[in-house]
Amino acid sequence: MTEKNFKKAKLILDNKELDLDILNGSVGPSVLDIRNLYSKLGCFTYDPGYGATGSCESEITYINGEEGVLLHRGYPIEELAKNSNFLEVAFLLLNGELPNSDDKEEFENAITFHTMVHEQLINFYRGFRRDAHPMAIMVGVVGALSSFYPDSTNINDPQQRLISSRRLIAKIPTIAAMAFKYSLGQPFNYPQNKLNYSENFLHMCFSVPAEEYKNNPVISKALDRILILHADHEQNASTSTVRIAGSSGANPFACIASGIASLWGPAHGGANEAVLNMLAEIGSKENIKKFVDKAKDKNDPFRLFGFGHRVYKNYDPRASVMRETCHEVLDLLGVKNEPLLDIAMELEKIALKDDYFVEKKLYPNVDFYSGIILKAMGFPTEMFTVLFAVARTVGWVAQWNEMITDPVQRIGRPRQLYTGKTERSFIKLQDR
Numbered sequence: 001m002t003e004k005n006f007k008k009a010k011l012i013l014d015n016k017e018l019d020l021d022i023l024n025g026s027v028g029p030s031v032l033d034i035r036n037l038y039s040k041l042g043c044f045t046y047d048p049g050y051g052a053t054g055s056c057e058s059e060i061t062y063i064n065g066e067e068g069v070l071l072h073r074g075y076p077i078e079e080l081a082k083n084s085n086f087l088e089v090a091f092l093l094l095n096g097e098l099p100n101s102d103d104k105e106e107f108e109n110a111i112t113f114h115t116m117v118h119e120q121l122i123n124f125y126r127g128f129r130r131d132a133h134p135m136a137i138m139v140g141v142v143g144a145l146s147s148f149y150p151d152s153t154n155i156n157d158p159q160q161r162l163i164s165s166r167r168l169i170a171k172i173p174t175i176a177a178m179a180f181k182y183s184l185g186q187p188f189n190y191p192q193n194k195l196n197y198s199e200n201f202l203h204m205c206f207s208v209p210a211e212e213y214k215n216n217p218v219i220s221k222a223l224d225r226i227l228i229l230h231a232d233h234e235q236n237a238s239t240s241t242v243r244i245a246g247s248s249g250a251n252p253f254a255c256i257a258s259g260i261a262s263l264w265g266p267a268h269g270g271a272n273e274a275v276l277n278m279l280a281e282i283g284s285k286e287n288i289k290k291f292v293d294k295a296k297d298k299n300d301p302f303r304l305f306g307f308g309h310r311v312y313k314n315y316d317p318r319a320s321v322m323r324e325t326c327h328e329v330l331d332l333l334g335v336k337n338e339p340l341l342d343i344a345m346e347l348e349k350i351a352l353k354d355d356y357f358v359e360k361k362l363y364p365n366v367d368f369y370s371g372i373i374l375k376a377m378g379f380p381t382e383m384f385t386v387l388f389a390v391a392r393t394v395g396w397v398a399q400w401n402e403m404i405t406d407p408v409q410r411i412g413r414p415r416q417l418y419t420g421k422t423e424r425s426f427i428k429l430q431d432r
């Protein structure tokens with residue numbers, strides 16, 4: 001809960017004065033309350049990308065980019081990734097506390113027994129071209145869920161919000177796996193209630209009717225960690241999209257579909273896909289030095305994806321867990337003579353030792369390692385962002401629920417600095 005600071009900031013404009021309250025969160029920088037700025041002084045603020053603007057009050061996730069800190073409901077992400085599982089973290093994000101034994105059992109059962117989707121949903125997939133990008137399919141199919149589950153779209157009913165939240169978390173992996181199978185021309189696999197969340201997703205993606213699928217616990221644990229590390233990341237582009245869509249009163253399925261569309265961008269959820277594309281462009285270990293030199297050249301537009309982070313000015317706290325998991329998976333699978341993975345491991349060595357990378361704190365980030373792991377598991381690059389969406393749905397749902405119950409939340413309406421033509425008279429066609 002925010003608290004007002006006894007100190008105030010004073011803003012003076014054209015001999016008009018306005019006292020701005022200073023609000024304090026439980027941790028992190030204070031914020032200036034500028035809600036009365038336009039009504040009192042007749043001006044707006046200008047902040048492209050909202051890099052210095054707090055759009056909401058939230059109790060879910062805290063990030064300190066300078067110190068490399070990421071907390072979910074107060075718990076460090078490293079501790080959650082190493083000691084918890086994805087559905088336990090999902091419960092934490094949604095409810096504010098880790099579940100006890102009864103809570104955990106009830107929640108996991110509720111998710112597990114909602115993983116099937118309406119059979120008629122299969123018809124949606126048949127309407128897409130086989131080579132359609134899986135994220136395009138995800139946007140369309142998730143957006144259509146409201147037509148299949150209209151009984152849980154009343155956002156003002158807490159029980160319906162609970163049902164729709166659980167439906168989304170349960171069904172997104174099934175929808176994602178169906179998108180994957182559709183791209184391969186293989187039959188869809190129904191979910192298996194005896195499997196946990198990550199095991200079930202891998203089963204739906206990789207099993208085929210002709211043979212028995214055997215779960216590998218190291219692989220399923222690695223996927224579970226990937227899901228945990230991507231579950232929520234404060235007010236990023238896709239989360240802000242979900243919140244602003246939800247502020248209009250849109251149903252939860254439409255809101256999550258809007259988040260998926262935003263996540264699709266290469267600057268956001270497509271970063272780990274961009275890493276693999278970059279590795280393919282490098283081509284071989286012999287070319288690494290040439291591309292590293294290009295990245296160091298200020299006059300060269302080439303950039304290395306997967307190094308550094310817009311938010312984290314220090315080491316990405318998720319990357320250390322992901323690095324450990326990455327090497328576990330590669331060792332288990334005995335990946336050898338795989339050019340892209342060889343390039344990635346060599347790049348990692350350089351980045352951790354090279355003075356240029358160290359001085360600028362361009363450490364390998366979570367996207368660098370997650371792309372390598374997912375490729376080693378057998379996922380094509382176009383599925384990387386889909387898996388990101390599977391993980392981030394939990395965060396989107398938690399943020400959407402928090403937004404709906406926030407008493408001061410209003411419909412999103414950013415302002416602008418207009419630089420176009422001033423008012424002018426219409427000119428008839430013959431006089432132009």
